[in-house]
Structures are given as C-alpha cells and as structure tokens.
Amino acid sequence: MLSYVLRRLASAIPTMFIIVTLSFFMIRLAPGGPFDIERPLDPLILENLNKAYNFDKPLWQQYLLYLGNLLQGDLGPSFTRRDFSVVDLFSTGLPVSIQIGLSAIVIALILGTTLGAIAALRQNSLTDYGVVGVATLGITIPTFVIAPILSLAFGVMLGWLPAGGWGTWQHMVLPVATLALPQTAIVARLTRGATIEALRSNHVRTARAYGLPPFVVVVVHTLRAAILPVVSYLGPTAASLLTGSVVVETIFGIPGIGRYFVQGALGRDYTLVMGTVVVIALFIIVFNLIVDILYALLDPRVRYD
Amino acid sequence: MLKNVLKATVCASALVVSAGAFVAPAFAEVVYNRGNDTDPTTLDHHKTSTVAEGNLMRDLYEGLVVQNAKAEVVPGVAESWEVSDDGLKYTFKLRQNAKWSNGDPVKASDFVFAYQRIQDPAVAAPYANMLYPIVNAEAINKGEKQAADLGAKAVDDHTLEITLSAPTPYFLELLTHQTGYPLHEASVKQFGDDFTKPGNMVTNGAYMLASFTPNDKISMKKNPNFHDAANVQIDVVNFIPFEDRANCLRRFEAGEVQSCSDLAYEQLDYMKEKLGDQVHTAPYLGTYYLPVKVKKEKLADPRVREAISMVIDREFIAKEIWRGGMVPGYSFVPPGIGNYPNPVFLPYKDMDMLDREDAAKKLLEEAGVAPGSLSVELRYNTSVNHKNTLTAVADMLKNIGITATLFEMEGTGYFDYLKQDGDFDIARAGWIGDYSDPQNFLFLFESQNLGFNYPRWSNAEYDALMKKAETTVDLDERAGVLRQAEEIFLKELPAIPILYYGSGALVSSKLSGWEDNVMNVHPTRFLSLAN
Numbered sequence: 001m002l003s004y005v006l007r008r009l010a011s012a013i014p015t016m017f018i019i020v021t022l023s024f025f026m027i028r029l030a031p032g033g034p035f036d037i038e039r040p041l042d043p044l045i046l047e048n049l050n051k052a053y054n055f056d057k058p059l060w061q062q063y064l065l066y067l068g069n070l071l072q073g074d075l076g077p078s079f080t081r082r083d084f085s086v087v088d089l090f091s092t093g094l095p096v097s098i099q100i101g102l103s104a105i106v107i108a109l110i111l112g113t114t115l116g117a118i119a120a121l122r123q124n125s126l127t128d129y130g131v132v133g134v135a136t137l138g139i140t141i142p143t144f145v146i147a148p149i150l151s152l153a154f155g156v157m158l159g160w161l162p163a164g165g166w167g168t169w170q171h172m173v174l175p176v177a178t179l180a181l182p183q184t185a186i187v188a189r190l191t192r193g194a195t196i197e198a199l200r201s202n203h204v205r206t207a208r209a210y211g212l213p214p215f216v217v218v219v220v221h222t223l224r225a226a227i228l229p230v231v232s233y234l235g236p237t238a239a240s241l242l243t244g245s246v247v248v249e250t251i252f253g254i255p256g257i258g259r260y261f262v263q264g265a266l267g268r269d270y271t272l273v274m275g276t277v278v279v280i281a282l283f284i285i286v287f288n289l290i291v292d293i294l295y296a297l298l299d300p301r302v303r304y305d
Numbered sequence: 306m307l308k309n310v311l312k313a314t315v316c317a318s319a320l321v322v323s324a325g326a327f328v329a330p331a332f333a334e335v336v337y338n339r340g341n342d343t344d345p346t347t348l349d350h351h352k353t354s355t356v357a358e359g360n361l362m363r364d365l366y367e368g369l370v371v372q373n374a375k376a377e378v379v380p381g382v383a384e385s386w387e388v389s390d391d392g393l394k395y396t397f398k399l400r401q402n403a404k405w406s407n408g409d410p411v412k413a414s415d416f417v418f419a420y421q422r423i424q425d426p427a428v429a430a431p432y433a434n435m436l437y438p439i440v441n442a443e444a445i446n447k448g449e450k451q452a453a454d455l456g457a458k459a460v461d462d463h464t465l466e467i468t469l470s471a472p473t474p475y476f477l478e479l480l481t482h483q484t485g486y487p488l489h490e491a492s493v494k495q496f497g498d499d500f501t502k503p504g505n506m507v508t509n510g511a512y513m514l515a516s517f518t519p520n521d522k523i524s525m526k527k528n529p530n531f532h533d534a535a536n537v538q539i540d541v542v543n544f545i546p547f548e549d550r551a552n553c554l555r556r557f558e559a560g561e562v563q564s565c566s567d568l569a570y571e572q573l574d575y576m577k578e579k580l581g582d583q584v585h586t587a588p589y590l591g592t593y594y595l596p597v598k599v600k601k602e603k604l605a606d607p608r609v610r611e612a613i614s615m616v617i618d619r620e621f622i623a624k625e626i627w628r629g630g631m632v633p634g635y636s637f638v639p640p641g642i643g644n645y646p647n648p649v650f651l652p653y654k655d656m657d658m659l660d661r662e663d664a665a666k667k668l669l670e671e672a673g674v675a676p677g678s679l680s681v682e683l684r685y686n687t688s689v690n691h692k693n694t695l696t697a698v699a700d701m702l703k704n705i706g707i708t709a710t711l712f713e714m715e716g717t718g719y720f721d722y723l724k725q726d727g728d729f730d731i732a733r734a735g736w737i738g739d740y741s742d743p744q745n746f747l748f749l750f751e752s753q754n755l756g757f758n759y760p761r762w763s764n765a766e767y768d769a770l771m772k773k774a775e776t777t778v779d780l781d782e783r784a785g786v787l788r789q790a791e792e793i794f795l796k797e798l799p800a801i802p803i804l805y806y807g808s809g810a811l812v813s814s815k816l817s818g819w820e821d822n823v824m825n826v827h828p829t830r831f832l833s834l835a836n
Binding site (some may be wrong): 045052080152164256 | 344345347348349352409426427428429430431433434446447501503517518519520521545546547550551552555556558559735
C-alpha cells in the first residue's frame with residue numbers, strides 16, 4: 001500500500017509539470033495583457049510597467065523564471081492585487097474556501113447517504129418518490145438561482161441570517177446550504193441507485209440467508225458496497241468544492257479563492273491564474289489518490305500490491 | 306479617588322458585559338459599511354487609477370487641496386496658496402497642525418518626495434501624466450531628467466513651491482486627484498513595496514488602514530492625529546467590494562451596508578418604490594452626444610442641426626432606454642463641473658416636446674428642407690443601449706419628416722473610423738472628463754484637434770476663445786470666455802449633446818452629509834451615521 005501511494009505521488013510530478021507548462025503558455029495566448037485597461041496607458045508608462053514585471057523578456061525566459069520560483073514555493077506577485085503575492089492570497093483565502101467546502105461535503109455526505117438509503121429500502125414508496133423528487137429539484141436548480149433566493153429570503157425578508165459577508169458562524173449557514181443542496185441531492189440519488197443494486201447482490205442475499213439481523217445486513221454489507229460510487233463521485237467533487245465556488249463567493253461576498261480564477265483570467269493576472277491552476281490540480285491529484293485508497297479499504301476485491 | 310476608579314471600572318465592565326449580551330452601548334464606535342465597486346489593484350496611490358481606488362485614497366490621504374462633500378476645491382494640507390501673475394508658480398503654505406497617522410508632522414518635503422516618486426520610471430505609475438504640467442515631470446518620467454529637476458521644491462517644512470511649464474488654470478482640480486497626495490517618506494523607504502501593508506502604512510487623511518482582506522473588506526479607523534479629527538464623526542469605515550450591484554442591493558436592504566457605490570439599474574423601479582429617496586442618481590462628468598458631419602451639404606445648415614436636436618426627446622431616452630443610468634443633457638459641458646459657474650444650456654431645454662416639434666418643422670422650412678426630402682444615416686458601435694438610443698432618435702426624426710436609417714459598426718473599428726474622418730452623417734460618441742474643468746470638454750471641438758473633432762467642424766471664433774482661455778489666469782474671467790465658446794457651439798451644434806452620464810448610489814437614510822455631485826466623490830470624513 002505504502003509503495004503504491006509513493007508511486008502515485010511520484011507520478012504526480014510529471015503531471016503537474018505538464019499542467020503548469022500548458023497553462024503558462026495557454027494564458028499567454030489570450031489577447032491583451034494585465035496592463036490593458038479600458039483607457040489605454042501612455043506607451044511610455046506601459047513600457048515602464050512591462051519592464052518592472054519582466055514582460056519585456058522573451059517568453060521562454062519568463063517561463064524558466066516562473067518554474068524556478070515555483071520550485072521554491074513562490075507563485076509570484078499578483079498583477080491585479082499588487083499588495084499581495086499569490087501565496088498571500090491563497091493563504092488567506094484557502095482556509096475560508098475549505099471551511100465552507102468541507103462543511104458542505106460533510107452535510108451532503110451524511111444527509112445524502114441517509115436519504116438515499118432510506119429511499120432505496122422503501123423503494124417505490126411515497127418516501128422514495130419524495131426523496132427522488134426533491135433530489136431531482138436540487139440537481140436542476142443552479143446555485144446562482146438558489147444563492148440569491150436564500151439570501152433574499154433569510155437575509156432580507158426574514159432577517160434571520162446575514163444576507164452576505166464573512167466573519168461569524170451565521171455568515172456560513174447560507175453559503176454552505178447553497179453548496180450542500182445540490183451535492184446532497186446527487187449523493188442521495190447515487191446512494192439510492194447503488195443500494196438498490198447492492199440489496200440484490202449475492203453477498204447481501206447470503207448474509208440474509210445466514211439470518212443476520214436486518215440492521216447489520218444494511219449497514220455493514222449493503223451500505224459498504226453502496227458507498228463506492230459515492231466515494232468515487234466525491235473525490236473530484238471535494239477537490240472542486242474545497243477550492244471555492246465562484247458563484248457562492250460572489251453572491252455572498254466571501255473572501256475565498258473561488259473568485260481568483262475568474263478575476264485572474266479576466267484581468268490577465270497570469271500568476272494568479274497559474275497559482276489557481278496549481279492549487280486545483282494539486283487538490284484533484286490528492287483527492288483522486290484518497291479515493292483510490294478508500295476503495296481499497298472499502299472494497300475487499302481491490303488490492304494495490 | 307481609588308474608590309471612584311473602582312466604581313467606574315465596575316460600572317464600565319458591567320456596561321460592557323450587558324452590552325455584549327444585548328445591544329451595542331451608546332458609546333460604541335460608529336461603523337460605516339461602505340459598498341465600493343471593486344477591490345483596489347493596490348493601496349500604493351501612485352499605482353492606482355480607478356474610481357474605486359480613488360474612493361479609498363480620499364479617506365486615507367489628504368492632498369494640498371481636497372474636495373468637500375459638494376466636490377468643491379477647498380484647502381487640505383495647504384491652508385493657503387498664492388499663484389504668480391503669469392499662472393506658472395504656485396506657493397502653498399502648509400498648516401502647522403497637519404500630521405501623519407503616526408504623529409509625524411506633514412512636511413513640504415513629503416509632497417516633493419511623492420511628486421518625484423510618481424514620475425520615477427521604475428514606479429511605472431499609470432496616471433503619472435496627471436502631473437505632467439509640473440516643470441520637467443514628463444522628462445523625468447521618460448528617464449531624460451533626474452528626479453531633483455522636478456519643479457516642486459520644499460522652501461521650508463511648511464512652504465511648497467510648484468512651478469508649471471504652462472499656465473494650467475485647472476491645476477488645483479488636478480491636485481485633488483490621488484496622484485496629488487503626499488507619501489510618508491520614512492515608511493516608504495523603510496518598508497519598500499510593503500509600505501501599504503496594515504501596520505506599516507502611514508497616511509495623513511481622516512482615516513488610517515486597519516486591515517485588508519481581499520474580496521472581503523478594507524477596514525479603516527479614524528486617524529486620531531488628523532488635524533480635523535474633532536469633526537470626523539464615523540470611527541470605522543469598512544469598504545466592501547461588490548462586483549455585482551444586485552448583491553450590494555440585497556445587503557443594503559438587509560441593513561448590512563449603509564451605501565452602495567452603484568445601482569442595479571435593471572431593478573431601478575423596484576428600488577425607487579421600495580427604498581424611495583435612498584436611491585440617488587446624479588449627473589456625472591461625462592456627455593453622450595451625436596457628432597454631425599457638418600461639411601456634408603445636407604447637414605451644413607445649422608438650422609437643420611438645430612431642428613434635429615430639438616425633436617430628440619432626451620427625457621424619454623434617459624428614462625426608458627438607459628433606465629435612469631443617464632441624465633437628459635442640454636449642453637456639452639456637464640453642469641456642476643468645476644471652474645464653470647452659470648452653465649449655458651440649449652434654449653429649448655424646458656420647452657414642451659410638441660412645441661419643439663413645431664419649431665423644428667419651421668426651422669427646416671426656413672432652411673429649405675421639404676418634408677420627406679432629407680434622409681440621414683445614424684451610425685453607432687455595437688451595444689444594445691446605443692442601438693436603442695439611435696432607434697428612438699430615428700423614430701423622433703420621423704415626426705419632422707426626416708428619414709433616418711441605422712448603421713452598426715464593431716467597437717474598435719468604429720472609433721478609428723470616426724477619427725479618420727469617416728463618411729458618416731450622424732454618429733454617436735461619449736466623453737468622460739479627466740478633471741473637473743470645462744476645457745477638458747470644449748477642447749474636443751477645436752479645429753486642430755483631429756483626434757476628437759469627429760464632425761471636422763471649424764470655427765475661427767471658437768478657436769480664438771479657446772486660445773484665450775488657455776492664457777486667462779483669472780478663473781471668473783476664464784469661465785466667461787469658455788461660456789462664450791460653448792454658446793457658439795450650442796448655436797452651431799456640430800455635435801448634438803443628448804445625455805449626461807449619470808452616477809447612481811444607494812445611500813441609507815441613516816447616513817447624512819452625502820451630497821450628490823458631478824465628480825461622484827463622497828469623503829467619509831464629511832458623513833455621519835445615526836444609530
């Protein structure tokens with residue numbers, strides 16, 4: 001197992017290298033640059049700026065400079081937020097995004113699996129239809145609709161919770177709910193489908209035939225098999241939830257890192273975009289690894305030796 | 306004595322405890338959550354350029370002169386100044402009690418340091434050209450001269466002498482811009498690029514930086530060393546960035562922010578109904594106009610242009626098409642601009658639309674244009690609002706028997722086409738002023754200004770007046786000269802002004818001291834907040 005993990009981590013290095021290289025050159029292909037603003041700058045001033053940020057050097061030199069800094073953990077300065085380095089921005093923003101993302105994942109996991117399992121055990125009952133109906137609704141309504149509605153209802157009309165902003169636990173409730181809602185729905189549907197399948201599988205039938213109590217059959221034998229699709233879904237999803245949501249952060253005014261990718265790309269803030277790519281890629285690699293390890297733990301048929 | 310102290314302490318802690326448990330106590334600090342357009346690129350004011358950054362800098366720093374709540378130029382760090390007769394030398398007397406947030410006195414050398422630094426090519430300041438009127442500024446910025454050659458000298462700690470390369474009657478207006486603010490030399494030198502970090506940053510305005518969390522807020526505390534601190538009512542101001550105006554609206558309605566720097570115009574009717582006079586719209590320093598190619602024979606007669614101008618229902622366009630984001634415009638220089646008392650307007654500003662139509666028909670008749678005989682092309686760059694505006698204009702022209710067709714062009718090519726004397730009849734254009742002075746608008750139509758004089762209008766009298774204004778040092782006299790020039794312009798109408806750009810804001814009824822003004826500046830030090 002350990003050698004497997006080490007092998008996987010080693011293979012992440014060339015992957016990261018390719019991602020960094022590709023995105024470095026791709027963002028440079030986009031027309032314009034970080035200093036092209038609505039009102040054109042004086043050519044002289046533009047020249048001064050380009051010199052100050054090494055943009056006057058050939059692209060390959062800039063690339064090598066970037067790689068060299070990256071190896072030392074330096075993601076460079078931000079061009080659109082010049083009082084901060086990209087590392088500064090992530091070190092204040094990432095904890096916020098993780099806080100919200102993690103809460104949403106935990107809620108989605110607990111609520112989703114429970115609802116899904118209940119629906120599966122009472123297949124084709126009213127409960128089942130209810131869960132499936134609500135889940136379908138949760139999947140189809142996009143977050144950019146849910147978020148303002150929640151903010152309007154609970155923040156403006158009822159006044160129970162802040163309409164936006166960041167600072168106290170109350171500020172977390174609506175954004176986490178917004179993020180958790182569709183995820184809960186998806187997890188519930190996945191769990192329901194997998195549970196129904198698992199209930200019909202040979203090992204569950206055998207367990208029943210042995211006369212094991214229904215609770216043990218469901219929790220130990222059925223759910224353990226039914227959780228597998230949920231785990232493989234949650235891996236990449238967790239990576240994306242923990243690295244912040246543009247929509248939720250914009251609508252609720254949350255200082256996470258979700259907005260940096262869009263703000264960086266629109267402002268041609270090359271280093272910020274690169275930094276976001278690096279962070280998201282790292283999260284995806286790590287979570288895919290976690291999923292594979294969990295698979296080995298949950299599914300006795302999977303072994304990595 | 307000791308007993309009293311004890312008693313006071315007990316009372317105070319009891320108050321604090323009860324306050325924590327229930328509501329804010331009466332002596333709580335006044336916190337103003339202020340919506341701003343976006344986060345700044347930086348708090349180094351030499352590297353800023355946007356309106357949102359200007360709003361922050363205005364609270365953090367104080368220039369030689371500042372804008373008051375009405376955006377009028379009033380003394381700032383300088384308590385008085387003298388201008389030489391030729392308008393080239395400004396001598397500022399700095400107030401004795403001006404202090405930095407760390408208690409250091411504000412000295413003339415702090416201004417010299419700042420003005421030299423902004424021209425340093427290595428600083429790469431985007432708005433360095435605002436201060437180009439100062440002797441040698443441009444040459445230093447180009448790397449041709451040394452910083453010490455700048456025409457700004459500290460005669461002593463409280464006397465600053467600035468020499469200009471040409472009389473610039475709007476120079477004081479320029480100095481209110483953030484590029485005119487001083488810098489605390491010692492902290493900039495000590496911390497280098499990090500001088501803008503909370504804890505390092507030393508400012509001389511009514512507020513000082515407490516914290517900066519990107520995408521969350523910039524928090525500022527009242528500067529106890531500010532010379533007018535006694536009159537600053539708000540203790541803490543939090544600037545909150547809102548990229549989406551609807552988000553600010555929601556938090557305004559929830560009472561979480563007390564002002565929004567812009568309006569979600571698509572919800573204007575709802576806001577007006579719900580929020581009443583907390584919705585502010587005001588003319589802004591910009592004009593939306595229709596250049597007319599005057600050298601074309603069919604449009605050469607000023608009476609024809611006046612007739613066209615008369616039938617344009619500006620109220621309709623402002624209200625129905627721009628949803629209140631624009632204001633009906635009847636002059637080229639937006640009213641409320643600096644150095645321009647008693648602005649002039651088109652004479653039919655307050656006339657009824659039906660009467661205007663009749664008058665326009667009569668003008669066309671006098672000019673020998675038979676109904677249905679004149680057809681014009683209205684050209685515009687791609688944008689729904691421009692298209693709707695010109696569609697409405699075409700419709701209005703129909704009322705006086707002029708046939709108008711629309712022609713759309715893609716943005717970048719469009720402005721080049723206008724500049725290169727393109728073969729249009731009537732087009733659309735807009736101009737936002739760089740500084741609050743009528744010259745910054747009227748210079749567009751000087752006959753030698755080929756970059757912006759899209760109509761290619763040339764009027765010797767107008768040119769002569771503009772020339773005269775350049776050398777007239779007395780501001781009242783100069784305003785009169787510029788007014789004469791605009792009167793000629795409005796009679797000839799080489800370009801038909803139809804709208805002024807507007808600024809919008811949500812301002813809580815608890816917030817007082819907010820005066821709508823053409824520069825859209827609202828320094829926090831002049832505001833106060835009721836509980």
